Amino acid sequence: MKKDNKTHKSNEKEWSPRSTRKSLKRYLGYFIFAAVLVGMMYSLGFKFFRLVNIYDPLFDLFGRMLPPDIAYIPSNLIKPTLETFYMSILGTVLGVLLSIPVAWFAARNVTPIPWLTYPIGRFLITFTRSLHSLIWGMIFVAAVGFGPFPGVLALGIRGIGFVGKLLAEEIEDIDEGQVEAIRAAGGNSFQVLLFGVVPQVIPEFVGVSVYRWDICVRASAILGFVGAGGLGFELQQTMNLFQYQRALAIILIVVVLVTISESISAVLRGRVT
Amino acid sequence: MHKWEPKSKKEKYTQRALTFAAIALVFWSALAIDIQWSTMGGLSALGSVIASFFPPDISYVPSLLQPAWETFEMAVVGTLAAIVMAVPVALISAKNITPSITIAYPIGRAIIVVSRSVHEIIWALIFVAALGLGPFAGTLALGFRSIGFLGKLLAEEIEGIDEGQIEAMRACGANQAQIILFAVLPQIKPRIIGLTIYRWDINFRMSTVLGIVGAGGIGYEIQSAMQRFRYSQAASVILVILVLVAIGEVVSARLREQVT
Numbered sequence: 001m002k003k004d005n006k007t008h009k010s011n012e013k014e015w016s017p018r019s020t021r022k023s024l025k026r027y028l029g030y031f032i033f034a035a036v037l038v039g040m041m042y043s044l045g046f047k048f049f050r051l052v053n054i055y056d057p058l059f060d061l062f063g064r065m066l067p068p069d070i071a072y073i074p075s076n077l078i079k080p081t082l083e084t085f086y087m088s089i090l091g092t093v094l095g096v097l098l099s100i101p102v103a104w105f106a107a108r109n110v111t112p113i114p115w116l117t118y119p120i121g122r123f124l125i126t127f128t129r130s131l132h133s134l135i136w137g138m139i140f141v142a143a144v145g146f147g148p149f150p151g152v153l154a155l156g157i158r159g160i161g162f163v164g165k166l167l168a169e170e171i172e173d174i175d176e177g178q179v180e181a182i183r184a185a186g187g188n189s190f191q192v193l194l195f196g197v198v199p200q201v202i203p204e205f206v207g208v209s210v211y212r213w214d215i216c217v218r219a220s221a222i223l224g225f226v227g228a229g230g231l232g233f234e235l236q237q238t239m240n241l242f243q244y245q246r247a248l249a250i251i252l253i254v255v256v257l258v259t260i261s262e263s264i265s266a267v268l269r270g271r272v273t
Numbered sequence: 274m275h276k277w278e279p280k281s282k283k284e285k286y287t288q289r290a291l292t293f294a295a296i297a298l299v300f301w302s303a304l305a306i307d308i309q310w311s312t313m314g315g316l317s318a319l320g321s322v323i324a325s326f327f328p329p330d331i332s333y334v335p336s337l338l339q340p341a342w343e344t345f346e347m348a349v350v351g352t353l354a355a356i357v358m359a360v361p362v363a364l365i366s367a368k369n370i371t372p373s374i375t376i377a378y379p380i381g382r383a384i385i386v387v388s389r390s391v392h393e394i395i396w397a398l399i400f401v402a403a404l405g406l407g408p409f410a411g412t413l414a415l416g417f418r419s420i421g422f423l424g425k426l427l428a429e430e431i432e433g434i435d436e437g438q439i440e441a442m443r444a445c446g447a448n449q450a451q452i453i454l455f456a457v458l459p460q461i462k463p464r465i466i467g468l469t470i471y472r473w474d475i476n477f478r479m480s481t482v483l484g485i486v487g488a489g490g491i492g493y494e495i496q497s498a499m500q501r502f503r504y505s506q507a508a509s510v511i512l513v514i515l516v517l518v519a520i521g522e523v524v525s526a527r528l529r530e531q532v533t
Contacts, residue, residue, distance in 0.1 A: 037353065040346040044489070045409040054404060054413070061403040079307075086302035093299050130518040131511065132482040134394070134492075138499050138507075143322040149308045222394045225485055226496075232394075236486075239398055255390045268291075 061244065068252055069245035077234065081253055083148050084230035087223070088216040088261070090152045095159015095216075096209045102164040107171035109179075110197055112189070121168065129161025133219040137228040148229030155216050155223070163212050170204040171197060207272045214265035221254045322504070329508035337494060337513045344490040344517065347408050348477040351415030356469045359420045363427035370431060370439070370457060372449065381424070388421030393479045397488035408489025415476045415483070422475075426468055427461060434460045466532050474525035481514045491517070 018026070105111050106121025128136075133154050140150030140157075179196040187195065224232025231250055238247040280288070365371050366381025396418050400410035438456040447455070484492025491514060498507040 037350070040350050044343070044346055044350055044412050045407055046350070046412070050409065057403040058400075061399065083306065086306040089299055089302040090306060127515070130478075130515050132478060134482045134485055135495060135511065135514070138485075138495065139326075142499055142502075142504065143319045147309060148306055152306075218392055222392050225394060235395065235398070239402055244402075251391060251395060254392070254395065258390060 065244040065248040067245065068248040069243075070249060072246045072249050073253065077231070077250065077253060080224075080229075080231045080234050081257070084217070084220045084257065087148050087151045087155065087220040087230050088213060091155025091216045091220060092159065092209060092213040094152060094156030095212060096163050098156055099160045099163035099167060102160050103167035103171060104193070106164060106168040109172055109174070109176070110193065121164070125161045125164045125168070127161070128157050128159075129165065131158070133158040133223065134226055137223045137226040141227045146227040146229075151220060151223040151228035151230060154228055155219060158219070159212055159216070162215070163208055166208045167201065167205060170201045170208075174200040203272045207269045210265045210268045210272070214261045217261040218258055221257065325504040326508040326511075328505065329512055330503075330505040331509060333506045333509045334513060337491065337510060340484070340491040340494050341513055341517055343408055344480045344492075345477070347412045347415060347480040347483070347490055348473055348521075351412045351480070352419060352469060352473040352476050354412070354416040355419030355423055355472065356465065358416070359423035359427060360465065362420060362424035363431060364453060364457070366424060367428040367431035369434075369436070370453065381428070385421045385424045385428070388417055388419075389425065390421075391418070393418045393483065394486060397483045398486045401487050406487040406489075411480065411483040411488030411490060414488060415480060418479075419472050419476060423468055423472055427465065430461050430464045431457060463532055467529055470525050470528045470532070474521050477521040478518055481517065 102121050102124050104121075105117040106125055108114070108118060111118045111121065136154035136158050137151060140153040144150050144153070174197060178200065179192055182192045182196040220230045220232075222230075222232045224230045224234065225236050227233065231254060235247055235250045235254075238244075238250060362381050362384050364381075365377040366385060368374070368378065371378045371381065393414055397411050397414035400414045400417075404410045404413070434457060438460065439452055442452045442456040480490045480492075482490075482492045484490045484494065485496050487493065491510060495507055495510040495514070498504075498510055
C-alpha cells in the first residue's frame with residue numbers, strides 16, 4: 001500500500017534538475033562507496049602490481065595444461081565420468097521424491113494443516129536451499145563415508161529446496177475450479193489432490209525435474225572435491241599432483257557433460273511446456 | 274490457452290517411450306553405481322554423526338566473524354569486477370550494436386561460453402593453482418565466472434532495446450561511442466543494477482564454499498572443522514553460513530525492489 005503511494009507520487013512529480021545539495025550528497029555517496037570498495041580490495045589482497053601481474057602465472061598455467069592428456073581419458077576417466085552421470089540421475093530422483101511431500105506442505109492452497117505443515121514445508125525448503133551442495137556433501141561424507149553415496153544424498157537433500165520451491169509455486173498457481181469441482185462431487189482430500197491438483201502440475205513437475213537434473217550434473221562434477229564421488233575427486237588429485245594436462249582433460253569432460261545435459265534438458269523442457 | 278485435443282498416436286508413443294527410457298535410466302544408474310554398502314555403518318552411524326553436530330559450539334562463532342566478512346568482501350568485489358568486464362563483453366556480443374558481426378561478435382560469445390561452462394569451484398581451483406591460495410584467487414574466480422552470466426543477460430537486454438533512440442543519436446551525427454554512452458547504456462542501466470545485485474546474491478552463496486579449494490572465505494573453516502571431526506564447530510560454521518545467506522537474500526530483495 002505504502003509502496004503504491006510512493007510510485008504514484010514519483011510518477012506525478014515533474015522532472016527538475018537536481019539541486020546542488022542533492023548532487024553533492026550523491027557524489028558523497030559514490031565517494032564513500034568507492035572508498036569502502038578500495039578498502040575491501042586491499043584486504044582481499046588486490047594490489048596494483050599483483051593485478052597487473054596475473055597474466056604471466058595464468059598463461060604459464062594454461063601453457064602447462066596444453067595439450068590436454070586425451071590418452072588419460074579411456075584408461076582412467078570412464079568410470080568416474082559414468083559415476084558422475086549416475087550420481088546426477090539418482091540425486092535428481094531422490095530430490096524429486098523427497099520434494100513432493102515438502103511441496104504439498106509448502107503450497108498454501110493444499111497444505112493439510114495450515115498453521116503447522118505450511119511453516120514446516122517452508123522451513124525445509126529454505127534450509128536445504130541455503131547450503132551449497134558441497135556443504136551437504138561434506139556432511140554426508142562425514143556421516144556415511146567416502147564415495148558416490150553421500151554425493152547422491154547431498155544432491156537429493158539440496159534438491160528438496162530447489163524442486164520443492166518451484167513445485168509449491170506451481171501448486172499455488174493452479175486453477176481452483178478443478179479442485180472445487182472434485183470437492184463438490186464428494187471427493188475426499190486425497191482424491192482432491194490426486195485428481196484435482198496432480199494432473200494440473202504434471203507438466204511443470206516433469207520440466208522442473210529435468211531442469212534439476214541438468215543442475216545436478218554440474219554439481220556432481222564437483223562433489224568429488226569433498227570426497228563424495230565423481231569426476232571432482234580426479235580433478236583435485238591431478239591438480240594436487242601438478243598433472244595439469246590430465247586436469248585439463250577432466251575439465252574438458254566436465255564441459256562436454258554439462259553442455260550435453262544442458263541441451264538435452266532444454267529440448268525436453270521445450271517439449272513439456 | 275490452446276484448444277485441448279486428444280494426443281496424436283505418434284505423440285502418445287514418443288511420450289511413452291521417453292517415460293520408459295527415463296525409468297530405465299534410473300534403474301540402470303541405481304544398479305551400475307558402485308556404492309560399497311559394506312563400508313557404511315548403517316543408520317545408527319548416520320544418526321550418531323548427525324547427533325554429534327548438536328549442540329553447535331557457539332563459542333566458536335566470534336572467530337568466524339573475520340572469515341564471514343571476507344566472504345562478504347569476496348562477493349562484493351568479485352561481482353563489481355565482473356560487471357565492469359561484462360558490460361563491454363555484452364556490448365560486443367549484442368547483435369544490434371556489435372562493432373563487427375564477423376570478429377567482435379564471436380569473440381564476445383566465446384568469452385561468455387567459456388566463462389559459463391566451467392563451475393566456480395573449478396575456476397577457483399585453476400586460479401589457486403596459478404596465483405596461490407587465498408581470497409585473491411577466489412575473488413577472481415567469482416568475477417570470471419560471473420562475466421558469462423552477466424554478459425549473456427545484458428547482451429539479451431541490449432538486443433531488446435528501443436532502436437529509435439539509437440537512430441535519433443545517429444541522425445544527430447553521434448559516433449559509435451556517443452551512441453553507446455547516451456542511447457544504449459541509459460536504457461539498460463536499471464537492468465545492469467538489478468542483475469549485479471542478483472549476481473551478488475549468487476556469488477555470496479558461492480563464496481561460502483570456495484574455501485574448500487583454498488580460495489578464501491568461510492568455506493575453509495568448515496572444511497578444517499570437518500576434517501578434524503569437530504562437528505559441533507562445523508555446526509556453528511553452518512549456522513553462520515545460514516545467517517549470511519539469509520542476509521544476502523533479504524538485502525538483494527530489498528535493493529532490487531528499490532531499483533525497479
